[in-house]
Amino acid sequence: DAKTPDAWVQRHPSLIRLTGKHPFNVEAPPAEIYDYGFISPVNLHIVRNHGAVPKLDWDTHRIEISGNVPNPYSIGMDELTQMPSDCFPCLVVCAGNRRKEQNMIKKSIGFNWGPAAVGNTYWKGVPLRIILNRAGIYKPGPGRRFVCLAGPEGELPKSYDGQDGGPGSYGTSIDMETALDPTCDVIVAYEQNGDRLHPDHGYPCRVLIPGYIGGRMIKFLCKIIVTDEESKNFYHFNDNRVLPVGVDAEKATAEGWWFKPEYIINNLNINGAIIHPQHEETLHAPMKKYTIKGYAYSGGGRKVIRAEVSFDQGQSWKLANINVREKPRWAAGSSGDKAKHWCWCHWEIEVDADEIRGANEICFRAFD
Amino acid sequence: DAKTPDAWVQRHPSLIRLTGKHPFNVEAPPAEIYDYGFISPVNLHIVRNHGAVPKLDWDTHRIEISGNVPNPYSIGMDELTQMPSDCFPCLVVCAGNRRKEQNMIKKSIGFNWGPAAVGNTYWKGVPLRIILNRAGIYKPGPGRRFVCLAGPEGELPKSYDGQDGGPGSYGTSIDMETALDPTCDVIVAYEQNGDRLHPDHGYPCRVLIPGYIGGRMIKFLCKIIVTDEESKNFYHFNDNRVLPVGVDAEKATAEGWWFKPEYIINNLNINGAIIHPQHEETLHAPMKKYTIKGYAYSGGGRKVIRAEVSFDQGQSWKLANINVREKPRWAAGSSGDKAKHWCWCHWEIEVDADEIRGANEICFRAFD
Numbered sequence: 001d002a003k004t005p006d007a008w009v010q011r012h013p014s015l016i017r018l019t020g021k022h023p024f025n026v027e028a029p030p031a032e033i034y035d036y037g038f039i040s041p042v043n044l045h046i047v048r049n050h051g052a053v054p055k056l057d058w059d060t061h062r063i064e065i066s067g068n069v070p071n072p073y074s075i076g077m078d079e080l081t082q083m084p085s086d087c088f089p090c091l092v093v094c095a096g097n098r099r100k101e102q103n104m105i106k107k108s109i110g111f112n113w114g115p116a117a118v119g120n121t122y123w124k125g126v127p128l129r130i131i132l133n134r135a136g137i138y139k140p141g142p143g144r145r146f147v148c149l150a151g152p153e154g155e156l157p158k159s160y161d162g163q164d165g166g167p168g169s170y171g172t173s174i175d176m177e178t179a180l181d182p183t184c185d186v187i188v189a190y191e192q193n194g195d196r197l198h199p200d201h202g203y204p205c206r207v208l209i210p211g212y213i214g215g216r217m218i219k220f221l222c223k224i225i226v227t228d229e230e231s232k233n234f235y236h237f238n239d240n241r242v243l244p245v246g247v248d249a250e251k252a253t254a255e256g257w258w259f260k261p262e263y264i265i266n267n268l269n270i271n272g273a274i275i276h277p278q279h280e281e282t283l284h285a286p287m288k289k290y291t292i293k294g295y296a297y298s299g300g301g302r303k304v305i306r307a308e309v310s311f312d313q314g315q316s317w318k319l320a321n322i323n324v325r326e327k328p329r330w331a332a333g334s335s336g337d338k339a340k341h342w343c344w345c346h347w348e349i350e351v352d353a354d355e356i357r358g359a360n361e362i363c364f365r366a367f368d
Numbered sequence: 369d370a371k372t373p374d375a376w377v378q379r380h381p382s383l384i385r386l387t388g389k390h391p392f393n394v395e396a397p398p399a400e401i402y403d404y405g406f407i408s409p410v411n412l413h414i415v416r417n418h419g420a421v422p423k424l425d426w427d428t429h430r431i432e433i434s435g436n437v438p439n440p441y442s443i444g445m446d447e448l449t450q451m452p453s454d455c456f457p458c459l460v461v462c463a464g465n466r467r468k469e470q471n472m473i474k475k476s477i478g479f480n481w482g483p484a485a486v487g488n489t490y491w492k493g494v495p496l497r498i499i500l501n502r503a504g505i506y507k508p509g510p511g512r513r514f515v516c517l518a519g520p521e522g523e524l525p526k527s528y529d530g531q532d533g534g535p536g537s538y539g540t541s542i543d544m545e546t547a548l549d550p551t552c553d554v555i556v557a558y559e560q561n562g563d564r565l566h567p568d569h570g571y572p573c574r575v576l577i578p579g580y581i582g583g584r585m586i587k588f589l590c591k592i593i594v595t596d597e598e599s600k601n602f603y604h605f606n607d608n609r610v611l612p613v614g615v616d617a618e619k620a621t622a623e624g625w626w627f628k629p630e631y632i633i634n635n636l637n638i639n640g641a642i643i644h645p646q647h648e649e650t651l652h653a654p655m656k657k658y659t660i661k662g663y664a665y666s667g668g669g670r671k672v673i674r675a676e677v678s679f680d681q682g683q684s685w686k687l688a689n690i691n692v693r694e695k696p697r698w699a700a701g702s703s704g705d706k707a708k709h710w711c712w713c714h715w716e717i718e719v720d721a722d723e724i725r726g727a728n729e730i731c732f733r734a735f736d
Contacts (some may be wrong), residue, residue: 177698177706244674264672305630306612319612326705332544338545 001023005052012043018111021285023049024200025051026239027116034275034295036118038346039089040327045119046202046214050170050235051156058196061204063131065186067225067284068143070136075262077204080126086187087124089326090342091297092183093117093201095213095240095265096144115273118297118345119191125189127179128224140176143180147358148225149218157346166247168222171218171233174209176226183301183330183340185210187219204352211267211299211330215240230261240265253334265302268299269294271309271348283353290356292320293348301340303328311359320349373420374652379565380411381511386479391417392568395484402643402663406488406693406714410561412584416462418538418603419524422588426564429572431499431556435593436511438504445558445572448494454555455480455492456695459553459665461485463581463608463633466641477617482563483641486665491576496592497547497548505594508544516541516593517575517586518601537591539601540584542577542634544594551669551708553578553696556589578695578697578710579635579667583608598629608633636667640675640715640734651721658724660688664734669708671696674735675715679727688717 001007004022015026028044029034036044064074100112128147137144139221150171178184189208190197197203208216215235230236237258242265245256257263276293277283283290296304303324308317324345328339347366356362369375372390383394395401396412402615405414426445434440452543464478465485471478496515507559518539546552559646565571571697577585583603598604605626609635615625625631644661645651653660664672671692676685691714696707724730 020433175706181706243677244687246687262671303630317613319614338543338549 008055009053015047016043016116018107018112018113021048021088023051024053025049025111025143027114027118027331029274030114030116030275031278033116033119034293034346035114035185038323038343039193040121042119042121042195042198042201042224045121045192045201046092046094046097046117048117048214053199054152056152056153056198056204056220058204061222063205063221063224065119065131065135065224065226065285067148067227068130069226071134073135075131077132080205081190083126085124087122087191088185089120089122090185090208090210090328091118091120091344092208092214093218093268093271093297095268097271111286114174117224118295118344121193122191122221123189124189124191124194125187125205125208126183128186128188128207129182131188131224132226133181133366137176137180139180143228145176146173146230147176147179147229148227148231148233149216149221149224150223150225150231151218151220152222155220169233170235171179171223171231172210172218172236173227173231173233174216178209178336183338185329185340185342186240211301212239212298213265213268216266243361266299270296270302270304270366270368272304274309274362274364276358283356287353288348290353291348292356292362293351294320294364295344295346296322297344298341298366298368301329302368303339303341303343303365304345304368307345308365309349309351310363310365311355315364318349318351320347322347332360336351375422377421378669379568380622383412383415384482384484385653386481390564391419392421393417393479393535395482398484398641398643399487400483401484401487402661402714406691406711407561408487408489410487410489410563410569413489413569414462414485414561416582417483417568422520422523423567424520424572425587426572429590429594431573431589433499433503433592433594434596435516437500437594443455447725448573449558451494452498453492453494454553455490455559456553456697456710457488457490458553458576459486459580459712460576460579460585461636461639461665463583463636465639467499483643486663486712488502489561489704490559491555491557492559492562493573493576495550496554496556496575497550498549498557499592500547503594503624505544505548507548507707511596512594513544514541514595514598515544515547516591516595516599516601517584517589518591518599518697519586519588520590523588529632536585537601538603539591539599539695540586540604541595541599541601542580542640546577552704553697553708553710579669579708581633581636581667582729583607584634591662595716605676634667636665638666638670638672638734638736640664640666640672640732640733642730645724645730651724658721659716659718660687660724660730661714661734663712664690666709666734668736669710671707672708672734672736674712675713676733677717677719678733680725680733682731683727683735686717688715690715 019025033044066072092118094112096113097117208217274294307320326343387393401412463483464481468480497617574587609631642662675688694711
């Protein structure tokens with residue numbers, strides 16, 4: 001990164017760059033991050049940057065809480081870390097995880113993420129509801145339906161006019177009920193795996209919205225604005241949408257499809273991948289048994305309950321063993337629908353090596 | 369029904385019987401119930417009975433609230449109707465809706481429901497959380513993780529031993545968090561579309577669990593039991609499960625698959641159907657335009673956001689117009705993920721009649 005504005009940021013050499021040198025958009029080699037197990041190392045965690053990493057200072061950074069609130073205030077980092085906090089593991093996934101395969105079927109406007117646009121780490125931070133409570137907000141209502149979140153002005157190379165950050169900031173919004181619901185676990189995070197955040201992951205603080213796509217988890221958080229309308233930020237509307245087949249970017253812009261609320265992506269869908277065998281892996285002749293391994297996750301707190309592989313294009317399926325390592329959040333006294341899962345699970349199945357040798361392809365599917 | 373134990377129950381003549389004369393398991397002709405629109409008539413609403421309809425008396429019927437509660441009590445119907453109540457429209461769907469088509473691909477152990485194993489009506493009743501509060505239960509905890517629900521003893525022809533109803537009752541359980549969560553809208557219902565319940569729909573009272581499969585919504589409710597373990601009722605375990613491919617009923621019984629919590633069905637999946645054109649409908653020659661119509665729903669409060677049809681086996685899709693008639697529940701101040709939808713939506717799309725004439729089949733899909 002020597003000749004980029006990110007020259008000062010330390011990065012892991014094995015990360016795979018997906019958009020050239022700059023901005024920095026990377027994932028780890030799938031087997032490398034997978035083989036660390038349930039908790040991922042921070043330096044192999046997906047990074048999705050829209051511009052240069054802002055150089056922010058812990059001592060001077062402030063978050064402003066404003067908009068339609070009785071008690072607007074701003075808060076510095078030292079004070080933030082004195083507030084009640086929570087710490088738990090949570091998967092962060094780019095909405096475009098595995099988009100490379102999608103793009104092979106039909107080109108989308110997003111770039112080619114492989115299957116490692118993920119990271120499962122511990123996050124520590126202050127619940128957003130506590131920050132809102134201090135501003136006098138205890139429940140949603142007219143004029144208080146959304147919480148807009150924005151990074152620093154000037155983060156992005158061009159102007160993205162909007163109510164919630166002004167020119168050149170990256171922003172989005174979430175609805176007030178989600179922001180206030182303790183079982184949604186939305187936090188303003190200042191630690192990842194026990195350390196202060198890495199610049200690529202939002203130093204000094206970012207929003208974490210468990211179960212949501214990464215694109216809504218604003219990094220370098222500067223502004224929290226209570227409003228009656230969704231964020232007007234360019235990226236809130238023009239990115240992270242799934243539009244019907246036949247509506248391409250041009251048509252979407254001409255006909256206003258970006259602004260239709262139905263097509264927003266918030267909670268993740270179920271997804272997963274086979275990690276072992278890797279692409280072009282060779283099975284050595286004497287091998288009798290092989291353990292196929294992969295991961296799966298879902299959104300909205302839903303638990304992955306089943307993972308299966310097929311060697312015959314889906315004619316028959318073999319049930320893999322799922323290893324759900326996390327204790328579900330909000331499961332107190334319950335084993336039911338309110339128990340929430342924010343992490344990936346790893347699955348594996350041992351098969352005869354000959355079954356793999358005889359198969360044209362291995363298919364995988366999961367259920368939540 | 370002259371020679372069955374149900375001879376005394378009045379029923380609509382056009383209902384389609386799916387399991388012979390008795391017990392009574394029926395759905396309406398799809399177009400007939402559909403064409404009534406958003407709210408279905410009670411007498412065309414799906415009925416799923418496991419035995420004869422119990423003859424219960426409003427004046428003497430009582431619900432017992434017991435198990436691990438500080439204040440066990442029982443309550444009669446007149447007293448129940450004096451408690452705080454709620455009234456809202458909610459879709460009730462058999463988990464097996466459209467199973468006929470599934471059975472054509474691979475036979476399941478369920479019988480052949482068509483696409484009208486549904487009904488969308490107003491339900492009025494007392495929130496289960498208020499009933500539990502009166503017994504001294506305000507939150508889940510050790511010993512209080514589940515609420516078992518059971519109908520009358522002797523409802524079913526043979527013995528189904530279990531903790532929550534004894535011999536011959538139909539029972540299930542839900543987790544305490546769902547039971548206590550106001551946004552889950554679980555009620556003990558005593559009115560449907562403004563009348564007392566019809567005997568086929570649970571007179572004098574039944575449980576309504578919005579977004580869940582119908583099989584958990586116990587009719588003729590007699591017992592509410594707070595426990596630390598799931599219901600041990602035969603039907604709670606041996607029905608309403610989706611097991612992996614390759615696990616048939618015999619294997620499931622031999623290997624204990626019925627008791628694995630992962631495979632329970634509670635919240636509905638997304639589903640829907642094309643209602644117009646009907647099977648074997650003839651398009652008359654001069655017709656230029658045709659409006660294809662159908663419905664879609666999801667579970668867990670999720671909103672259906674997209675419905676599409678294809679005339680070329682899914683190569684291309686046309687976007688239909690969705691008519692979401694309900695005001696979402698729990699949407700106060702929010703247009704986001706906390707807004708809950710308990711009803712079906714109807715969708716339609718006008719196409720050139722020639723497109724239908726040229727198509728081998730019409731496919732439909734929906735998204736939530």
